[in-house]
Amino acid sequence: MLSRARRLSGLNSFITIDESAVLAAAVEADNARAAGIVAPLLGVPVGVKDSYQTRGLRTTLGVKTLAQFVPETDADVVAAIKAAGGLVFGKNNLVEMSFGLTGHNQHHGQVKNPHAPDHVSGGSSSGSAAAVAAGIVPAALGGDTVGSIRVPASLCGVVGFKPTTGRWPRDGVAPISHTLDTTGVFARTVEDCMVVDQVVTNEAGSQPHRSDLKGARLAYAPRQYLDLVDAETMAQFEDALLRLRDAGAEVEEVDLGDDFSEMAGRVTWDIFFRETKEGVSEFLRRNEFPASFEEIYRDLKPQLKDVWGHLVLPSGPGHLTEDAYRSAMSVDRPEIQRRLGDVFTLGGFDALVFPTTPSAAPSIDQQWKFTISGVEVDDLVLAKNTVPTSGAGIPGVSIPTGLNRSGLPIGIEFDGAHGHDRKLLDLARQAESVFEPLPALLSH
DSSP: OHHHHHHTGGGOOEEEOOHHHHHHHHHHHHHHHHTTOOOTTTTOEEEEETTBOBTTBOOOTTOGGGTTOOOSSOOHHHHHHHHTTOEEEEEEOOSGGGOOSSOOOTTTOOOEETTEEEEEOOSSSHHHHHHHHTTSOSEEEEEESSSTTHHHHHHHTSEEEEOSTTTSOOTTBOOSOTTTOEEEEEESSHHHHHHHHHHHHOOOSOOOOOSSSTTOEEEEOHHHHSSSOOHHHHHHHHHHHHHHHHTTOEEEEOOOOTTHHHHHHHHHHHHHHHTHHHHHHHHHHHTTOSOOHHHHHHTSOHHHHHHIIIIISTTSTTOOOHHHHHHIIIIIHHHHHHHHHHHHTTSOOSEEEEESSSSSOOBGGGSSEEEETTEEEEGGGGGTTTHHHHHHTOOEEEEEEEEOTTSOEEEEEEEOOTTOHHHHHHHHHHHHTTSOOOOOOTTO
16 A cells, blocks of 8 residues: 555655654554454554654644654554554645635645546545545544535545544644534445444444335435536436435435525535634644644635635634624524424435535636536535535535546535434445446556
8 A cells, every 4th residue: 555655656645644654653553463353444544644743653634734744643543443453554645725626736746536546535534535435544534614524425426425523532632613614534335334323423323224215215405405516517416316226225305495505505514614713723723733723824824824814813804793693603504404304304315315516626727717508607516515404514525426528527416314314324335235346447
C-alpha cells in the first residue's frame, strides 16, 4: 500500500505519510497476531482526514499556518481505531478548513478523481474518498457538515457513511458547526463501514441483519430531489429504483412540501457559516494549536478568505444576526426535522432515497461554474441533495450505482430515521448487492 501511495501520489490524496511509523505499527500488529491477540481492525491501514488530531503525526487542517504542527493527542475516533488494532496509514488531503466541495487545496494540491484525474474528487473529505477509490487504503475517516463525506463518496465511487449527528465522537476534530458536524467513514463496501461503526461507537447488542430487501419500504421525493439532475444521473437513479423493486423493496413517491428545498438549504447554510468562528476559535484554544482564528483567516486562499470575510466574521455583511440564528435553530430546523422524521414515523418508510449528487464530477477546469441540464450552477450545487440530511442531523449512506458514459461514478443515497444508523447500514448493505461493482481501475 505504501508503494501504491507513492505511485499514485499525483492524485494528491495524502498530505502526510510517515512510512517508517506505518511499517513499525505493522510489525507490532504482526507480532500481536502471532501472540494470539484478536482485534476487529488488527493490522488494517486506515486513512485519516487531516482535520483529525493524530498524536506524533502532523495535523495541518489543510492550511499553511499549521504546516508543521504535530499534536500530542489523538482525536477520539482515531484513538478508537488504534485501540481496535488499526494503523494510521497517513493524513488525507482536504479542502482548507473543510470549506469546499470540489477538493481544491491551494497549498497541498487539488485532489484528483481516481476514475478521471482531470475531474474533481468532491470535498471537503476529498483525499479520504480518493485514497479509498484508488485502492491505497481500504477505509478512511472523514467529516460531514453539509455533505463532505457523501459528495466525494458519490463522485469517487466509494461508500460514504454519515452517522446521526452526535452519535460518533467529535473531540479532536476541527469543527465548522457544532450543530451540523459529524465524523464518519469511507470504505469499499457497506459491510466495512459497519465494522468501523461498531468499533467507533462500541455499541453492544445484536446487529440488525436483513437477508434480502423483501418488505423494505423506500421513499423518494422527486419534487425535492430530482428537480435539478442531469440526464445520466436521472437514468441511473430510475434504473436503481427498478432494481430495488425487482429485489423485493416497495418504492413509493412522497412530497416534502413546496418550500422544503429552499428552507433546508437556507437554514443549513446559515447555521454552517454562523457557527464557524466560535467553533474554530474554541477548538484551537482547547487543543493548544499554535495558531489563532485570526492567523488562519489571514493566510487563507483569496477565494475562501472572501467567503469568510462576508459570512463568517461577525463584521461581515452576510453574517447571520442573533435573532435570525435563533429563528433558524428554534423554528426552521425543527420543521425540517419534522418533515423528514414524518417519512419514517408517519410514513413507515425504512429509508429515503435520492441521487447523492445532481451530476457526476465536474472537470477540475470547470469546478466553480458548470452546467447541469443546461442550467449554469456553481460548486455548491454538489451538496444540494445532501444538505437536508445534515440540517436534520439524520444518518445517510451513499453507495455507487455505476458509471456514466464518461466513466465517472454516480451514487445513490439512503437516509434513515434519527438514531437508526445500524438499521440503515443493514438496509444499504442489501441494496448494495443489487448494483454491479464498479470496474477495477486498470490504470492503477
